[in-house]
Amino acid sequence: MILQTSLPYDVHALRPLPGIAPLDPADWLLVDEVHAAQMAERERLMTERREEVIALDPGAMPAALELLDTVLEHLPPGHVREGDAVRRPDGVSVRLDRDDPMATLGRLVQEDLCIMERHGEEHVLTGAVLCFPSAWRLHDKFMRPLVAIHAPVAPYDENIARRVQRLFDGIQPGRPLWRFNALWYHDPALFQASKAFKELRKEREAEAPFMRSERQCLLRLPKTRAVVFSIHIYVLARASVPELAALGQD
Known part of the structure; x- marks a missing residue:
């Protein structure tokens, strides 16, 4: 069981969908x-279940390489570049395999990363590393547009879909955006691909012992113009953070 004990944002400040801020x-x-x-669990999943957690359309390789370069430019504290490798804060050296x-x-990095590229009128999921999905399977959504990706989510109606597409169209390089959600879970596992969204809504109404929160960020890659959707997962025990008990929003 991998649990955090705090969040880097105030979950009492939940905003209506899409809840985006600079x-x-x-x-x-x-x-x-x-x-x-979390990094050890990511390594296990990528080794044992690669087909479930990694996908890349051949046409999205330029965006994936630009994303890799962008991450290398924004490595968080504790990461050290060593030639063609990066040493992480946990001491593990990662070879840069382009x-x-x-x-x-x-x-x-701890974040899952999804590449969204505009195909026609919508942005399509053309690549991802998704080790810690929250109630969705990567290959169910791979190469599908925004509306289809969010189809099971009840609050994601046509109005929200239009607003989100306009948001994706309007994101500018160097001006990323972010939002967060919070839901109650009975299972603290990080890999949650098989659970249906409707099951999570039932859990939210029950006395589930764990809060799962996604810190979601959006940024535009300047060269390929792809939009990157990153997800940092937090799982906290209700008992250790009692002030969270009344909260829960998609």
Whole structure:
């Protein structure tokens, strides 16, 4: 069980969907108290279940490589560049394999990273490293547009869909955005691909012992113009943070 004991934001400040706010680029990628444990779990998943946690359309390789370069430019404190490798805060050295950029990214930072590229009228999920999904399977959403990706989410209606697409169209390089959510879970596991969203809504109404919160960021890559959706997962025990007990929002 891998649990944090605090969040870097105030969950009492939950905002209506899409709940977006500006983000300082320096605060995009984070290292938290469970960095070593989460990175070890990411390595296990990428080794044992690669097909479930990594996907990349061949046409998205330029965006993936630009994303890798962008992450290397924004490595959080504790990461040290050593030639063609990066030493993480937990002491693990990660070789920079440009032939396998999504796996390299998955070994560099705690965040899951999704690449969204505009195809026609919508942005489509063309690549991702998604080790810690919250009630969705990567290959169910791979190469699908925003509306289809959010289809099971009840609050994501046509009005929200239009607003989110306008948001994706309007994101500017160097001006990232962020939001967060919070839901109650009975299971603290980080890999939660199989659970249906409707099950989570039932859990939210029950006395589930764990809060799961996603810190979600959006930024535009300047060259390929792809939008990157990053997700940093926090799981906290209700008992250790009693002030969270009444909270829960998608």
